[in-house]
Amino acid sequence: xxxxxxxxxxxxxxxxxxxxxxxxxxxxxxxxxxxxxxxxxxxxxxxxxxxxxxxxxxxxxxxxxxxxxxxxxxxxxxxxxxxxxxxxxxxxxxxxxxxxxxxxxxxxxxxxxxxxxxxxxxxx
Numbered sequence: 001x002x003x004x005x006x007x008x009x010x011x012x013x014x015x016x017x018x019x020x021x022x023x024x025x026x027x028x029x030x031x032x033x034x035x036x037x038x039x040x041x042x043x044x045x046x047x048x049x050x051x052x053x054x055x056x057x058x059x060x061x062x063x064x065x066x067x068x069x070x071x072x073x074x075x076x077x078x079x080x081x082x083x084x085x086x087x088x089x090x091x092x093x094x095x096x097x098x099x100x101x102x103x104x105x106x107x108x109x110x111x112x113x114x115x116x117x118x119x120x121x122x123x124x
Contacts, residue, residue: 039078039094050101050119054112055090063088073111077104091120 055066063081067090070079077093092108092115095101101117108115 048096048119050093050095050098050117052092052095052101052105052108052115052117053089054092054108054115056087058086058088060088063090066090070112074108 054070055063057063057066060081060083067079067081070090070092074092080091082089082091093101093104095104098117105115105117
């Protein structure tokens with residue numbers, strides 16, 4: 001066998017291996033608790049986050065009621081009541097990006113027309 005023939009045989013052999021390669025499918029099965037852990041991680045990070053304010057009142061009982069009503073409709077985001085003189089405010093989420101906050105706001109504003117997106121001031 002000549003060198004050219006040997007080289008050509010090797011090229012054809014390796015080319016045929018790539019043609020017969022199997023294609024596979026990857027399916028990722030993720031525990032639902034991972035989403036909860038990611039949300040907790042967002043709670044820890046206090047800078048560069050966005051929140052949505054859905055309610056404010058001088059009455060803490062009304063704010064608590066608003067929080068409960070919100071959770072009945074939208075349970076996918078964390079909800080907090082924050083006292084900021086003289087109002088109790090119902091804040092939703094810990095969104096890492098403005099886009100993420102905008103997507104949530106688009107859903108929330110259907111029921112809470114006065115909802116606003118904001119970045120809370122850091123208390124560090």
